[in-house]
Amino acid sequence: MERTFIAIKPDGVQRGLVGEILQRFERRGFKLVGLKFMQVSEALAQKHYAEHKERPFFGGLVAFITSSPVVAVVLEGKGVVATARAMMGVTNPLNSPLGTIRGDYGIDIGRNIIHGSDSLESAEREIALWFAPAELLEWQATL
Numbered sequence: 001m002e003r004t005f006i007a008i009k010p011d012g013v014q015r016g017l018v019g020e021i022l023q024r025f026e027r028r029g030f031k032l033v034g035l036k037f038m039q040v041s042e043a044l045a046q047k048h049y050a051e052h053k054e055r056p057f058f059g060g061l062v063a064f065i066t067s068s069p070v071v072a073v074v075l076e077g078k079g080v081v082a083t084a085r086a087m088m089g090v091t092n093p094l095n096s097p098l099g100t101i102r103g104d105y106g107i108d109i110g111r112n113i114i115h116g117s118d119s120l121e122s123a124e125r126e127i128a129l130w131f132a133p134a135e136l137l138e139w140q141a142t143l
C-alpha cells in the first residue's frame, strides 16, 4: 500500500495545530503507520533538504526546521502521496486555497506549517531517512 511522509514543522507545533492536522488525515481515511515527536538534527535537516542546497533560503530552512520540535508522520492509503499534497495546499500559503491546511492556517512561505513528500520516490527516500524500519507499525483495524 502507498505511503507518504509528513512533517508538522516547528510553526505547526508551536501554534497548536498538531491535533487538527492529524485529524484531517485520519478523517480522510488515511492510516497512521509512523508517528514521533522529535528534535531534528542538523545532519537530518541537511539530508532532508539536500535538493534545496543551492537556494538562498537553504540556511534559513535548516535553521528553522532544527529550531524546535516537529512531528514526523508516515501515512498509508490509496493515492496518499498526491492526496496529502492536495490537502496541504501549495508551498506558499497565500496561494493555497481555503480548505487546505496551508490555506486555512498560514500566510508565510518560510513558515508553511507542514511538509509532505512530493512523489512516490521522495516518499520512499524521506520515510527511510526519518524512520527506522521498526518504528513503522503494521496493523489492522479490528473494530
Ligand code: CMP
Residues within 6 Å of the ligand: 052, 057, 061, 091, 109, 110, 111, 112, 114, 115, 116
Ligand atoms: P517544504 O515543502 O518543506 O520544502 C522546502 C521548503 O522551502 C518549503 O516547504 C518552504 O517552507 C521553503 N521555501 C520554499 N521557497 C522559499 C522561499 N522563497 N523563501 C523561504 N522559504 C522557502
